[in-house]
Amino acid sequence: MAPKPIASPVPDAWYPTLAVFMLAVGLVVTASFFIYEATSSRRNRSLAKELTTGAVASVFLGFGSLFLLLSAGVYV
Amino acid sequence: METEMGFSRFALFLFTIALLSSPVLSDLVLSKVDRRIYLTSQIVRYTATLRVENEGSELVSEVLLAFPELQAKNLAYLTVSVNEGKGKQKVSTDDLPIEVVSPKNMPPAVSFYSVTLPKGLAPGDSLTLDVMAVFTHALQPFPEKITQADIQLVVFQDSAYYLSPYAVKVQSLSVKLPEARIESYTKLENTKVHGSEIKYGPHEDLPAFSYSPIGIHFESNQPFSNAQEVEREIEISHWGNVQITEHYKLIHGGAQSKGEFSRLDFQARPNVRGASAIRYLVATLPPRAHSVYYRDEIGNISTSHLWSDSKKTELLIEPRYPMFGGWRTAFTIGYGLPLQDFLFQSEGKRFLNITLSSPMVELVIDKLIVKVVWSGKSSFSSSLDPVFLCFQVVLPEGSKDISVSTPFPVKQWQETKISHLDIDGRPVVVLEKTNVVPEHNKYFQVYYKFNKLSMLREPLMLISGFFFLFVACIVYTRADISISKSSASYLAKQQWEEVQAAIQQVESIINRCLATHDKLEASLRDLSRTGDVQACKAARKTADGLLKDLSKELKPLLAFLQSSPSASQILPKVEDLVAKEKELQERVMTKHSTVVDAYERKSAGKDIENRVALQQQKITALKQEVDDLMEYIDEI
Numbered sequence: 185m186a187p188k189p190i191a192s193p194v195p196d197a198w199y200p201t202l203a204v205f206m207l208a209v210g211l212v213v214t215a216s217f218f219i220y221e222a223t224s225s226r227r228n229r230s231l232a233k234e235l236t237t238g239a240v241a242s243v244f245l246g247f248g249s250l251f252l253l254l255s256a257g258v259y260v
Numbered sequence: 261m262e263t264e265m266g267f268s269r270f271a272l273f274l275f276t277i278a279l280l281s282s283p284v285l286s287d288l289v290l291s292k293v294d295r296r297i298y299l300t301s302q303i304v305r306y307t308a309t310l311r312v313e314n315e316g317s318e319l320v321s322e323v324l325l326a327f328p329e330l331q332a333k334n335l336a337y338l339t340v341s342v343n344e345g346k347g348k349q350k351v352s353t354d355d356l357p358i359e360v361v362s363p364k365n366m367p368p369a370v371s372f373y374s375v376t377l378p379k380g381l382a383p384g385d386s387l388t389l390d391v392m393a394v395f396t397h398a399l400q401p402f403p404e405k406i407t408q409a410d411i412q413l414v415v416f417q418d419s420a421y422y423l424s425p426y427a428v429k430v431q432s433l434s435v436k437l438p439e440a441r442i443e444s445y446t447k448l449e450n451t452k453v454h455g456s457e458i459k460y461g462p463h464e465d466l467p468a469f470s471y472s473p474i475g476i477h478f479e480s481n482q483p484f485s486n487a488q489e490v491e492r493e494i495e496i497s498h499w500g501n502v503q504i505t506e507h508y509k510l511i512h513g514g515a516q517s518k519g520e521f522s523r524l525d526f527q528a529r530p531n532v533r534g535a536s537a538i539r540y541l542v543a544t545l546p547p548r549a550h551s552v553y554y555r556d557e558i559g560n561i562s563t564s565h566l567w568s569d570s571k572k573t574e575l576l577i578e579p580r581y582p583m584f585g586g587w588r589t590a591f592t593i594g595y596g597l598p599l600q601d602f603l604f605q606s607e608g609k610r611f612l613n614i615t616l617s618s619p620m621v622e623l624v625i626d627k628l629i630v631k632v633v634w635s636g637k638s639s640f641s642s643s644l645d646p647v648f649l650c651f652q653v654v655l656p657e658g659s660k661d662i663s664v665s666t667p668f669p670v671k672q673w674q675e676t677k678i679s680h681l682d683i684d685g686r687p688v689v690v691l692e693k694t695n696v697v698p699e700h701n702k703y704f705q706v707y708y709k710f711n712k713l714s715m716l717r718e719p720l721m722l723i724s725g726f727f728f729l730f731v732a733c734i735v736y737t738r739a740d741i742s743i744s745k746s747s748a749s750y751l752a753k754q755q756w757e758e759v760q761a762a763i764q765q766v767e768s769i770i771n772r773c774l775a776t777h778d779k780l781e782a783s784l785r786d787l788s789r790t791g792d793v794q795a796c797k798a799a800r801k802t803a804d805g806l807l808k809d810l811s812k813e814l815k816p817l818l819a820f821l822q823s824s825p826s827a828s829q830i831l832p833k834v835e836d837l838v839a840k841e842k843e844l845q846e847r848v849m850t851k852h853s854t855v856v857d858a859y860e861r862k863s864a865g866k867d868i869e870n871r872v873a874l875q876q877q878k879i880t881a882l883k884q885e886v887d888d889l890m891e892y893i894d895e896i
Contacts, residue, residue: 186606187604187606187611187613188604188605189600189603189604190600190603190605191500191598192501193499193712194500196500196598210726218733221733221737224764225764226737227757227761228764228765229737229738231734235730237730238727238733238734239727241726242723242724242725242727242730245722246719246720246722246724246725246726247723249722250722254499257596259499259503259635260497260499260680260681260718
C-alpha cells in the first residue's frame with residue numbers, strides 16, 4: 185500500500201473566512217446573552233436559557249478563535 | 261613543522277611493525293587502488309576505488325579498511341558500495357554494512373572498519389569496492405593567525421601510499437585543490453602537478469601498512485563555516501503545518517583573525533581585505549516553504565534574500581557582520597511547510613518523512629539536535645504508543661530497507677514540551693548526532709499512531725474557556741454579594757426587585773393578551789376571505805378561555821403590587837394599563853361578535869365595514885395607549 189499524504193481536515197484557504205464568520209456569529213450570540221442578563225429581572229430569569237445561549241456562543245467563539253489563530257500562523 | 265615530524269616518526273613506527281609482524285589477513289590482495297581527495301572546500305571528501313582479489317583458498321566475507329587514528333577522529337561519514345559495472349557502465353549497488361572493529365595483532369594508532377560483503381568473495385574471485393569518506397576539521401590553518409589582509413593558507417596531511425592491512429599491487433593518488441596558489445607540497449618520485457591537481461604514483465607492489473606521509477600547503481579562501489551546535493525543531497500541527505525552527509551557533513573555523521578589523525577596507529575591496537570571511541550562507545529549503553524568518557536575540561535581521569521555484573526555496577542570509585576566523589554569531593531561522601508534503605499514512609500508522617539535517621550548504625555541524633514535536637497529543641503512554649524510529653536511506657525505488665544497520669547511529673530520547681493551549685505538554689522525540697556534514701542530510705521517518713479526535717483538544721479548550729466566562733457572568737448576576745443583609749437599603753432593594761419581577765410578569769401577561777387579540781383579528785380576516793363562520797367561532801372560544809385564564813393569573817400579581825409599599829409609585833400606571841387592556845379586550849370582543857353576526861345574517865361587506873369602523877377607531881386608539889403605558893413602565 186502506497187503511503188497516503190495527510191492534509192488538514194479543513195483546507196488552509198478557508199481559515200480566514202471561517203474565523204470571520206464564526207466570530208461574528210459568536211459575538212452576536214454573546215451580545216444576546218448579555219442583553220438578556222441585563223434586562224430580565226433576577227427572579228424570572230431562566231437558567232436553561234442562559235446556559236444554552238452561553239454554550240452556543242462559546243462553541244462559535246471557540247472555533248472562531250481557533251481559526252483566527254490558525255489563519256494568523258499560530259498552528260496550535 | 262612539528263606535526264610533520266610527528267607524522268614521519270609515526271610512519272617509521274608503522275613500517276617497523278609491518279616488517280616485523282607476519283601479515284594476518286594475507287588472503288586478500290588489492291590489485292588496484294585509485295584514490296581521489298577533494299580539498300576544494302573545508303569539508304575533505306575522499307573517494308577510493310579498490311580492486312579486491314581473493315588469493316587464498318577460503319571464502320572471504322569481510323574486508324578491512326584502515327585509517328590512521330588522526331584521520332579517523334575527523335571521519336564524519338563513510339560508505340562503501342560494490343561497483344559491479346565494467347568500464348563506463350558503472351553501477352553502484354546499495355551501501356554495505358560497516359562496523360568499527362579492533363582486530364588483534366594490528367599496529368596501534370590505526371582504526372579499522374570492517375565491511376561485510378553480502379555474498380562473500382570466493383577464492384580466485386575479485387570485486388571492486390567504492391569507498392566514500394568525508395572528513396571534517398582535516399585542514400589545519402597555517403599560519404594559525406592571519407590579519408584581515410592576509411590570505412588563508414591551510415595544510416593537509418595524508419599518506420602517499422594507501423594504508424591497508426593488505427598488500428597493494430598498483431596504486432595512485434590524486435589530490436584536487438582549489439584554483440589558487442600551492443605554497444608547497446611533498447615531492448616523491450612520480451609526483452606530477454597539473455594545474456590545481458597533484459598526482460602521486462602510480463606505485464607498484466607495496467606491502468601491507470605501507471605509509472609515506474605527505475603534506476600539502478595551499479591557499480584556501482573558502483569560508484570555514486562551522487556550526488558548533490544546531491538545534492532543529494520540527495513541530496507537527498495536524499491542522500496543516502510543519503513548523504521548522506533552527507537555532508545556529510556559528511563560528512568561523514579557519515585561521516584566527518588578528519590585528520584590527522577595518523570595515524572601510526572590507527567594504528572597498530572585500531576580495532582582498534577579508535577574502536576568507538563568511539559573508540553569507542545559503543540554505544536550500546523544501547519547495548512551498550512559507551513564513552520564512554531570520555532573526556537573532558536582538559530581533560529581525562533584514563539582510564536576507566529568498567527565491568523560490570517549484571523544486572526548492574533558496575534562502576540567502578548574511579550575518580550581522582562579516583565573520584573572520586574565530587568570530588562567532590548565533591541566529592535562528594524558521595519556516596513553515598505544508599503538512600501534506602511531509603506527513604503520510606500507511607497501514608494505520610502515520611509517519612513523518614523529512615530531512616534530518618540543516619538545509620545550509622557546505623556547513624559542518626559539530627553537534628546536531630533534532631526535536632520532533634507533536635501538537636494535539638497528550639502523552640507517549642496513551643496515544644504515542646508504540647513509537648519507533650528508524651533511519652532509512654530512501655532509495656529511488658523505495659525498494660530496500662536498511663533501517664537495522666543505520667548508516668549513522670544517533671542518540672535518541674523522549675521529552676515533553678509545553679506550548680500554547682497545552683495542559684500536560686507535547687511529546688517530543690529528540691535525536692542527537694555529532695560531526696554532521698551535508699552528506700548526512702537524508703530523509704528519516706518517525707512512525708506514530710494518532711487518534712483524529714485528539715485534534716479537537718485545542719478547540720475544546722478554547723470553548724471551555726469561553727463557557728467558563730459565561731458561567732461566571734451567570735453566577736455573578738445571580739449571586740447576592742451584599743454584606744449587610746438587614747440594612748434598610750438592602751431590604752428596600754429586595755422589595756423593589758420583587759415588585760420589578762411582578763411588573764415583568766404583568767407585562768408578559770398583557771403581551772399574551774395582546775397576542776390573543778391579534779389572533780382574533782386574524783380569524784376575522786380569514787372569515788372575510790373564506791366565509792367559514794364555524795372556524796371563526798371556534799377561534800373566539802379558545803380566545804375566551806385563554807383570556808379568562810390570563811385575567812386569573814393577573815389577580816394575585818395585582819394584589820401583591822397593591823400591598824407592596826415600594827410599588828406605590830408605579831401602581832396607578834399598572835392599574836391604568838390593566839384597565840385599558842380590559843377595555844380594549846371588550847372592544848375587540850364586541851367587534852368580533854358584530855362581524856360574526858353580520859356574516860351569519862349575510863350582510864353586505866360594505867355594511868359590515870361601516871358598522872365596525874367606529875369600533876375600529878377606538879381599538880386603534882386604545883392599542884396606542886396600552887403600548888405607551890407599557891413603554892413607560894418598561895423605562896422604570
